[in-house]
């Protein structure tokens with residue numbers, strides 16, 4: 068017996084203990100990673116997790132967050148049954164109901180609103196989770212509306228839009244074959260450790276790194292051969308100055324430009340205004356360092372440029388800044404070549420595995436006739452033009468103002484109102500709705516605003532398709548018993564599609580049948596994939612760099628467009644066809660709000676709002692803490708750990724201060740998603756990028772004062 072106890076205590080998998088090790092996937096962060104997990108399971112309960120050695124991408128690795136999966140899955144606020152609100156919105160008073168009751172009520176309410184106000188009166192809104200998105204989009208379409216949107220209204224999409232504008236499709240940096248890596252806003256040690264590992268390997272092989280980051284980070288210290296430190300959001304001016312310098316010195320690829328670039332002359336003329344006389348004043352980066360960067364670019368044979376999901380797009384001029392950076396790959400002939408920027412497409416739920424699937428065809432197969440403008444379409448026309456979905460940044464405004472038409476209900480999946488700027492407006496809007504449903508694992512503050520809350524399960528409790536770079540596909544199996552009565556988001560969509568009689572037989576057929584369709588071009592089936600416990604290599608012909616150059620790019624001119632014909636042909640949008648620059652800050656009074664609040668930048672122990680309540684992870688950084696410069700700390704007599712207030716015209720939050728040499732004077736860094744210190748309450752829903760609709764999270768004027776002890 069003692070032996071058995073010892074074995075159990077040590078969580079040894081063997082017949083005596085009944086502990087089994089099952090392969091599954093961590094979905095705490097995006098499917099761009101989805102590392103493999105070895106789940107130690109007894110009686111359907113998760114005992115512990117380890118990295119999965121046989122996983123081709125994560126190879127046994129797990130990050131700080133992934134190692135806390137057991138605490139995540141069994142967080143104390145997991146929802147166990149469907150809930151119906153009995154108190155006021157936000158009060159958090161619910162009574163448990165059955166799934167049948169929940170489905171009946173949701174179906175009745177949504178159909179009644181559609182009958183009375185039309186399908187566009189319902190918005191279908193998904194949070195950070197990507198795995199159910201094709202289903203939610205198709206559900207909205209089959210219901211009859213384009214008002215489907217997600218957290219990607221503030222994440223990554225602006226980058227893809229920039230690529231679509233310039234090159235007609237997205238492209239990825241070929242880190243594996245470059246000799247120079249331009250890591251623009253690049254800190255994978257915090258935001259994606261697999262990239263940090265890949266970069267370290269390449270560094271050891273002699274690749275040079277330029278890192279562009281306002282802060283000193285592990286990446287600037289460990290990887291950068293040259294660290295450029297612009298002020299947040301001035302990236303466009305810096306990139307234009309680099310472009311101009313390369314042109315002036317003749318360090319460009321004239322042949323590539325002549326054959327494959329559209330608008331070079333206009334670009335060159337515009338970029339002249341960003342030069343040795345003003346770059347330091349505009350960005351904070353001395354011209355001598357710009358020149359150093361240009362020399363490294365001149366000396367490189369293949370330069371790859373970091374793709375970026377947040378810190379470049381999270382600015383008023385974000386999409387244009389992005390384009391200015393991408394332009395460097397065209398000027399130097401690094402577009403569509405080995406070691407440069409290689410055209411790519413998503414395989415499944417935003418993962419670029421190398422092979423194509425029929426996911427997009429499937430998700431858009433029931434797209435309705437486009438009648439009323441989608442939410443945000445009028446305000447952000449380029450967004451709708453490239454994405455054909457709502458821009459959720461405009462959702463609260465539309466609900467509160469009722470223009471151009473009222474939205475009466477939100478069908479939400481994993482919605483967290485705190486992801487959006489000036490989020491009190493969304494709370495106000497939700498309170499006005501006739502009906503709000505949300506699904507989540509946890510009873511969050513957003514769920515507390517809902518009429519019906521549905522409990523969903525985690526990736527460890529469901530089976531799903533995963534795809535990975537290098538051409539891998541995997542169909543996972545549930546590793547543990549579901550918590551409470553939770554179901555998966557896609558099961559919920561299927562069940563509701565049936566109840567609501569939307570006439571979409573495919574959606575009613577369920578996840579596995581749908582995935583079968585999506586994989587049918589590859590000759591793969593879910594049944595085959597399920598036979599393997601580990602990811603399998605898919606048989607396909609990879610894209611050959613250079614093909615687009617030969618065959619023409621999918622743009623109006625067939626070329627890389629420094630001057631965008633997509634934008635030029637829509638003068639009513641009022642947008643610039645060239646990657647023009649404007650300074651990043653809002654027009655709040657500079658004396659009252661002298662600091663630039665940069666509320667992006669990731670923490671190794673946090674993932675948006677979802678891990679702040681996971682005890683292990685919270686213990687690593689218990690207090691919401693702002694990083695400020697030593698100079699500003701000294702001027703305001705702020706010491707490490709002091710309480711400070713950050714404020715804008717919209718509100719104030721109380722946080723701890725951490726003065727640090729890593730931060731420039733005048734800039735305050737703070738992480739988002741905390742319920743007790745919600746930085747997005749300080750943001751403005753007007754201080755957004757007119758091209759993409761992305762909020763300017765990373766450069767908003769704020770004030771800061773030391774809190775006086777009571």
Ligand SMILES: Nc1nc2c(c(=O)[nH]1)N[C@H]1C(S)=C(S)[C@@H](COP(=O)(O)OP(=O)(O)OC[C@H]3O[C@@H](n4cnc5c(=O)[nH]c(N)nc54)[C@H](O)[C@@H]3O)O[C@H]1N2
Nearest residue numbers: 194195218222480481483486506666667675676677739764
């Ligand atoms: N100030 C500031 N704001 C930002 C950003 C920033 O840098 N600064 N970043 C922006 C970016 S890039 C992003 S991606 C967003 C983050 O977007 P959010 O949507 O805020 O992300 P999370 O808080 O991680 O997740 C939302 C909810 O999904 C729930 N959830 C987890 N798994 C599942 C599941 O399988 N199904 C369902 N239904 N729910 C699930 C979680 O419990 C959580 O409550 O925030 C944006 N907002």
Ligand SMILES: Nc1nc2c(c(=O)[nH]1)N[C@H]1C(S)=C(S)[C@@H](COP(=O)(O)OP(=O)(O)OC[C@H]3O[C@@H](n4cnc5c(=O)[nH]c(N)nc54)[C@H](O)[C@@H]3O)O[C@H]1N2
Nearest residue numbers: 252254258279299300376377378668669670671673674675
């Ligand atoms: N641990 C953890 N990992 C995450 C996430 C998380 O919340 N936590 N979120 C995931 C998601 S949804 C996203 S979108 C990605 C984002 O991940 P990334 O795209 O890597 O972005 P960040 O980590 O926000 O910022 C990278 C660096 O950019 C710098 N930076 C900030 N503003 C600017 C600027 O204006 N210009 C320049 N040049 N640099 C700037 C920051 O100082 C930071 O060091 O991370 C993903 N990974």
Ligand SMILES: [Mo]
Nearest residue numbers: 222223376377
């Ligand atoms: Mo993101």
